[in-house]
Amino acid sequence: MTRDVRLLNTGSLLELSRRLRAAGNENIRQSMHRRIRRAAEPLRSELQSTMRGLDIRPPGRTTRPGGPSPTTRPLRATIADAIRISVRTGASPGATVWVDKGRLPPDLKNMPKVINDGRIRHPVYGNRRKWVTQWAQPPWWDSTVRRHLPRMEREVARIVDDVRRRLE
Known part of the structure; x- marks a missing residue:
């Protein structure tokens, strides 16, 4: 998805990354890596649960019609399982949720x-001659990220300060 979340304070994290390499203390680097990942975990968990519980329905309907999905893979669970976190402490430090x-x-x-x-516009059970439009509660990604961003920025700033103090 093009709207990935990046926890970056480029100047501070780059400077800190250089100092970590110069200090050579692998324990501090691993601790910083683990703490940044832990700061992003609640966002990933909430994005996954939001996707799994997302209401997708045709306009005007209050209940879900029809029977079980004709495919073997559930849409919401498949997308939720693809949400990942990546943490880097090298040349381009930060965390990405995507x-x-x-x-x-x-x-x-x-x-x-x-x-x-x-x-969401798609063919009915694969029949390309009959299409249906369904609606989801927009924006599932953007609103969830917006709720978590201030907390994550505070946590990353605290982590950077802690590591900086340990290096001095």
């Missing part, structure tokens, strides 16, 4: 963005 398109089937690669926009 939907890994490599973990999605080829026909669902664009689906996280489409669902975030709120309008």
